[in-house]
Amino acid sequence: DAGVTQSPTHLIKTRGQQVTLRCSPISGHKSVSWYQQVLGQGPQFIFQYYEKEERGRGNFPDRFSARQFPNYSSELNVNALLLGDSALYLCASSLGLRGRDNYGYTFGSGTRLTVV
């Protein structure tokens, strides 16, 4: 069974550009969450999606958006990139949204985004 897969693994973009990051959850998992991890810090929550609907949003600007597809995979889009967007972007999947389906969700290996 494949774990959470993310693509690409590394990406270099120029300020002002747009980027799309992709995530495929563990088979059977319906919830996908996105986190940003700046070097030397803990991950910060960006979004949670469940059954193709946004179910939670962190304190990030509107330049950040996401969506979830019928097969439960997800994309994170970031527009008008800033140098400060350079980070490891982590995707995590879980069975569901609440209760026992939530516990101990699994992270992917992340996409390392560098903005120059």
Place this chain on the structure above:
Amino acid sequence: GENVEQHPSTLSVQEGDSAVIKCTYSDSASNYFPWYKQELGKRPQLIIDIRSNVGEKKDQRIAVTLNKTAKHFSLHITETQPEDSAVYFCAASIMEYGNKLVFGAGTILRVKS
């Protein structure tokens, strides 16, 4: 909103000694507290978690304790080994509202052989 503080930021121990990492949280409604281990360049991996209806949980050399009154929880690693060297993150969540985790800043654990 929830705020999680983690201490110490770095911890060096001799192989075989114990290591303790402490976290405090601010939202008394938080009821799920996982710990993640992240090796350099790799994904965070869940190593142990505890729910608010439990005071302590053990898994071999790893244990977590929770004090709801004081709003703090701790990770205990006994008989440390060089492969325990990594960054450890604590997190807190209110599980009834999805799985938004609020993470601490992390602790770099170095086990010297």
